[in-house]
Amino acid sequence: MRIKAKTAGISFFILMLGGILISMAADYWATEGSKDPLKYTDGEFAGENNPADIRGSYSMDDVHNAFDIPVETLTAAFGLSHEENPGSIQIKLFEEIFGIVDGKEIGTDSMRYFVALYKGLPYVAEEGTALLKPAISILRKEGSMTDEELSLAAENAVSLETAEINETATEDHDDTVLMEIKGKTMFSELYDWGLSKEDVEKILSMPAGARTMSVRDFCIANGIEFSTVKEPLQELLDNL
Amino acid sequence: MAKRVKVRKWIQIIFFTVAAFIAVNHSLAEVGKPIPLIGEASLHAICPFGGVVSIYNLLTTGSLVKMIHESSVVLMIIVFLSALIFGPLFCGWICPFGTFQEWISRIGRKLFKKRYNTFIPYKFDKYLRFLRYGVLIWVLIMTAWSGKIIFADYDPYYALFQFWTGEVAVTAFIALFAVLGLSLFIERPFCKYVCPYGAVLGLFNFIRIIPLRRNVSTCISCSACDKNCPMNIPVSKKKKIIDHQCISCFECTSEDGACPVSSTMEFNTKKLEEK
Numbered sequence: 001m002r003i004k005a006k007t008a009g010i011s012f013f014i015l016m017l018g019g020i021l022i023s024m025a026a027d028y029w030a031t032e033g034s035k036d037p038l039k040y041t042d043g044e045f046a047g048e049n050n051p052a053d054i055r056g057s058y059s060m061d062d063v064h065n066a067f068d069i070p071v072e073t074l075t076a077a078f079g080l081s082h083e084e085n086p087g088s089i090q091i092k093l094f095e096e097i098f099g100i101v102d103g104k105e106i107g108t109d110s111m112r113y114f115v116a117l118y119k120g121l122p123y124v125a126e127e128g129t130a131l132l133k134p135a136i137s138i139l140r141k142e143g144s145m146t147d148e149e150l151s152l153a154a155e156n157a158v159s160l161e162t163a164e165i166n167e168t169a170t171e172d173h174d175d176t177v178l179m180e181i182k183g184k185t186m187f188s189e190l191y192d193w194g195l196s197k198e199d200v201e202k203i204l205s206m207p208a209g210a211r212t213m214s215v216r217d218f219c220i221a222n223g224i225e226f227s228t229v230k231e232p233l234q235e236l237l238d239n240l
Numbered sequence: 241m242a243k244r245v246k247v248r249k250w251i252q253i254i255f256f257t258v259a260a261f262i263a264v265n266h267s268l269a270e271v272g273k274p275i276p277l278i279g280e281a282s283l284h285a286i287c288p289f290g291g292v293v294s295i296y297n298l299l300t301t302g303s304l305v306k307m308i309h310e311s312s313v314v315l316m317i318i319v320f321l322s323a324l325i326f327g328p329l330f331c332g333w334i335c336p337f338g339t340f341q342e343w344i345s346r347i348g349r350k351l352f353k354k355r356y357n358t359f360i361p362y363k364f365d366k367y368l369r370f371l372r373y374g375v376l377i378w379v380l381i382m383t384a385w386s387g388k389i390i391f392a393d394y395d396p397y398y399a400l401f402q403f404w405t406g407e408v409a410v411t412a413f414i415a416l417f418a419v420l421g422l423s424l425f426i427e428r429p430f431c432k433y434v435c436p437y438g439a440v441l442g443l444f445n446f447i448r449i450i451p452l453r454r455n456v457s458t459c460i461s462c463s464a465c466d467k468n469c470p471m472n473i474p475v476s477k478k479k480k481i482i483d484h485q486c487i488s489c490f491e492c493t494s495e496d497g498a499c500p501v502s503s504t505m506e507f508n509t510k511k512l513e514e515k
Contacts, residue, residue: 003450003507005496008326008488009247009333019318023310030310031281085273184306186387210301212387217303 035062038220043122051115051123053220055183056092056108063091067115073142077114077135078106079160101158104130108183117153120144126227127234130156179237181230183216190215190233194240203232247496248332248489252339259336262286263401283401284389285309288330289437291316293391296384306388323444326507327451331431331438332487337397338431342470344423357427357472365472368433369485376436396430427470432485442484452481452492455504455512465492465505475505 023029037053040046049066064071064087075086080097083089091111098106109129116123117139131139136154143150179193188211190200200208209218215233219226262281269280284290290312294304304310319330331338349356360368382390392398393409396416402408403416422429431438445451454465456479465475471485475492491497492505499505506512 001450001509002495003326005490005493006247008329008490008507009251011326012251012322012329012333015322016315016318019314019321023314028310029314031285032309085271088269088271090270188386210297211385212297212305213301213303 033057035066037066040122041223045121048121050220051112051119051121052226054091054108054112054115056090056095058091058111059087060089060091061087063111063115067119069115069118073118073138074111074114077132077138078110079132079134098132098158100128101130104128104156104158106130106132106158110135113153114139117145117149118143124225124227127231130158133157133159179240181215181234181237183226184214185216186214187211187218190237193237195233195236199236200233203229203236251333252336252342255334256336256339259283259286259401267405281309281311282307283398285311286315287312288315288319289391289440290389292437292440293379293383293389296380297387305383308389319441320444323441324447325449327445327448327486327488328438328441329488331435331441332489335431335437337400337435338428338487340400341419341423341428341430344420345427345470348424348427351424356425357470359425362472362474371433372435372439372442375434376439379436391436427472428487431487432471438487442486445482445484445486450507450509452486452488453506453508453512454479454481455506457513458501458504460501462500464498464500468492468498480511 020029033055035058037049037051040048040050051067054063054066058066060071060074063069063074071087072081075081075083075089078094078098080086080089091108094110095105095107100106105126105128107129109126110131112123113125113129114131114135115121116125120143131153136150136157139145139150139153145153181190187200187208191197191211197208204218204224206222209215209221215229216226218224219229262285263283265275266280266282268274274280284307290305290308291314294308294313297303297305298313304313319334322329345356379391392412394411394415396412396419399408399412399416403413419430426432452475454475459476461476463476466473468491469475470489470491471483471487473481473483473485475481488507489497490507493499493507494502494505497505503512
């Protein structure tokens with residue numbers, strides 16, 4: 001069988017389109033990360049979306065879709081109502097916009113914390129995570145948390161003015177130099193920063209995950225609260 | 241003037257445009273202004289090499305390397321399948337960076353005329369061509385070790401399509417400028433000496449179902465095929481051309497390319513003398 005250039009070109013197109021269509025039909029084709037958070041697997045909230053799985057790549061729209069909280073509420077809670085296209089703001093930008101204020105962090109975990117309090121879902125925020133004061137006002141009116149949870153969040157809240165002052169100071173924030181454990185930190189990074197596998201496994205109380213797995217994903221998969229692992233690991237890193 | 245494979249040129253333009261469009265649209269999406277009705281796929285999502293570097297991760301953790309999506313795995317399978325049948329058609333027809341180098345080569349051809357693409361003696365060149373397997377092994381090991389797409393920091397293709405984003409490493413820009421400069425002397429220098437994905441696809445030349453064949457009895461030994469091969473393969477010296485550098489561009493063939501004698505140089509499942 002002889003093949004001409006035209007035949008080869010057309011065949012490739014057919015192969016490509018066919019392959020893509022088949023993968024779409026099989027629900028495998030994805031050009032972006034999934035924006036469906038994991039669900040609670042047991043307890044009172046089994047089957048509901050777990051705010052612990054909100055990732056930095058989520059936009060305000062994604063959080064709205066997953067947790068049915070209006071985008072206006074989310075943006076107001078983080079003082080971003082004035083933005084031109086608030087629904088598309090990615091949560092990972094919080095670290096750039098706010099960063100660490102008075103030793104407290106307004107980042108991806110702040111969104112997890114806010115969503116959990118708003119919806120009355122169980123979630124233990126990471127050590128140092130804070131909310132902005134507008135978020136506390138919203139929670140006071142619309143939140144589903146207990147009074148105790150609200151007062152704890154209010155105690156740690158950061159005023160919007162202070163956070164905005166910090167904006168420029170965090171522009172050149174370098175994660176690798178800071179050796180700061182975040183949701184996306186992989187086991188390989190812990191080892192690269194100087195922790196031994198034994199150190200890590202001692203804190204996890206079980207064999208560590210694959211090098212390329214994030215610690216947070218590992219914790220979620222093994223039913224461990226990330227914050228309970230993050231803090232002692234960070235302490236070890238700080239003492240290196 | 242030699243014939244050029246027109247259909248290939250058009251397909252190259254289409255895929256180059258698609259890649260550029262996706263790269264720009266992704267940047268627009270990040271600032272909340274995506275082009276309506278178009279997804280927000282990143283350049284990584286449409287790169288089949290992302291599937292290759294994710295194989296280890298997929299087998300060991302069940303997940304893909306950071307920033308790589310399932311679409312890369314699908315495209316990897318499609319490209320492997322096409323390479324099994326036609327050889328590395330992806331390199332010669334689809335890869336936007338191969339296309340880019342070919343466009344730059346036009347300037348080189350004008351500058352150096354017949355000397356273009358002949359500066360490195362074949363006796364050295366044929367060994368230099370194995371460099372890309374070293375790059376491939378390094379990329380696979382480092383990606384498996386780190387779980388990150390290590391090659392992006394050195395990838396001139398990434399630099400070309402993301403230069404405005406501020407996410408491109410200096411090393412990738414250096415690689416891009418090096419390729420730009422070398423393309424004025426050598427056709428497809430990145431493909432020949434560095435490209436790890438080209439290295440993978442090149443291996444399919446040894447098992448491809450439809451190989452390139454030369455009819456020795458009708459060949460007039462004019463060497464038009466040699467002169468027009470962008471990869472400098474000595475096509476006229478072989479009966480069945482099995483070379484890890486062939487990119488299935490059809491530039492040497494009788495029907496579509498430079499060969500002046502009909503039915504003498506063809507991609508064919510059967511030996512040409514037996515017809």
